[in-house]
Amino acid sequence: xxxNIFKKIINTIISFIYPQKCLICSKIITVKTHICEKCLxxxxxxxxxxxxxxxxxxxxxxxxMFKYAGKVREFIHHFKFRGNxxxxxxxxYKISDENIKNITKxxxxxxxxxxxxxxxxRLRGYNQSECFARDLGKKIKIPYKDFLIKVLDNPPQHELxxxxxxxxxxxxxxxxKISELKDKNILxxxxxxxxxxxxxxxxxxxxxxxxxxxxxxxxxxx
Ligand SMILES: [Zn+2]
Numbered sequence: 001x002x003x004n005i006f007k008k009i010i011n012t013i014i015s016f017i018y019p020q021k022c023l024i025c026s027k028i029i030t031v032k033t034h035i036c037e038k039c040l041x042x043x044x045x046x047x048x049x050x051x052x053x054x055x056x057x058x059x060x061x062x063x064x065m066f067k068y069a070g071k072v073r074e075f076i077h078h079f080k081f082r083g084n085x086x087x088x089x090x091x092x093y094k095i096s097d098e099n100i101k102n103i104t105k106x107x108x109x110x111x112x113x114x115x116x117x118x119x120x121x122r123l124r125g126y127n128q129s130e131c132f133a134r135d136l137g138k139k140i141k142i143p144y145k146d147f148l149i150k151v152l153d154n155p156p157q158h159e160l161x162x163x164x165x166x167x168x169x170x171x172x173x174x175x176x177k178i179s180e181l182k183d184k185n186i187l188x189x190x191x192x193x194x195x196x197x198x199x200x201x202x203x204x205x206x207x208x209x210x211x212x213x214x215x216x217x218x219x220x221x222x
Contacts, residue, residue, distance in 0.1 A: 023084045024074055034086045042071045045094055047102065048221055052196045054203040060214050063103060064193050064221035065095060072220055080128050080191060088131040091219055092139050100140055106215050109184040110145045111137040114202050115173070117153040132219055133189035147181055147211075148173050148202055157198055169201040175209040182210035193218040 019028045022036035029036050046067045051059045066072040079087035113129040121127055130144075137144040152172045157165050175181060186206055190199055193216075203214045 023078055023082075023087060024071075034084070035090050039071065039075075040090060040094075043075060043091075043094060045096060045099065047099055049102075050193065050196065050221065052200050052203065052216060054200040054207070060203050060216060062193055062196060062199060062216035062218065064218045065091070065099070066220040068192055068220035068222045076191065076220060079131075080124075083125065085126050085128070085131045088128070088135045088219075092132070092135040095136075095139065103187070103215075103217065104140050104142075106187070106213065107185055108142045108187045108215070110147070111140075111142045111187045111189065112145055112147045114188065114190040114198055115146070115148045115150045117150045119153055129190045132191060133187075136187075136189060136217065142187060145177070145180070147176055147186065147206065149176050157194065162195060165195050165197045169197050173202055173205045175205055178209050181206065183212045184210075185213045186211050186215075188214055188216050190216065190218045191220070193221045 020030075020032070020034075021027065022029050022039055023034045024039040025036060027036050027038075043066065045065060048064050048067075050062045050064065052062050053059050068076065075087055075091060078084045079091070111133050113127065113133040115121075116124070116127045116129075130146075134144045150172055151174045154168050154172050157168060160168055188199065188202055188206065190202075193199065196216075199216045199218075203216065206214050
């Protein structure tokens with residue numbers, strides 16, 4: 001009892017000296033959360049399904065949750081470049097039950113993600129697409145598994161002109177755990193879909209090594 005009161009006093013003093021701030025707008029927040037209500041309410045789900053042609057006349061659906069603009073762009077920027085990996089949880093939280101049905105109708109065995117190179121993962125400390133895939137997996141109750149590995153460290157797609165992006169991803173990815181991939185339905189996650197070239201290459205590799213069906217899912221689309 002006395003210890004609990006003592007802990008409460010210490011926590012109050014700590015939160016007074018180091019107040020919790022919203023990861024997006026830096027406003028001080030009192031409740032135990034990372035993002036203020038105003039910021040969380042300012043992003044709206046805007047689901048879109050694109051068709052990605054990963055091979056000649058072969059397509060897979062790509063479900064994207066938000067349009068990459070305005071406040072969503074800020075969320076993703078903080079998530080990707082400011083070390084705030086908790087943001088993924090808040091983005092996943094916004095996905096409604098109706099949207100969940102749109103994803104789970106495909107009956108997936110595993111959820112996985114587009115990998116980063118070892119060097120980039122070390123620099124950032126985490127793979128944002130993996131955080132999203134794991135959080136989404138928890139919400140829709142699909143187990144997460146690593147299947148793809150990046151074997152070449154290519155320049156980031158967003159730094160290249162569109163014409164060079166197809167070539168830039170070829171031969172960059174390979175597969176782990178081939179026996180576990182065979183005949184499985186895979187949900188492949190990434191952060192942003194721009195041209196879709198990275199996702200197409202990953203789908204091609206997953207299919208080549210035995211995946212039965214692959215559907216892509218990204219936080220946002222450009
Ligand atoms: Zn805020």
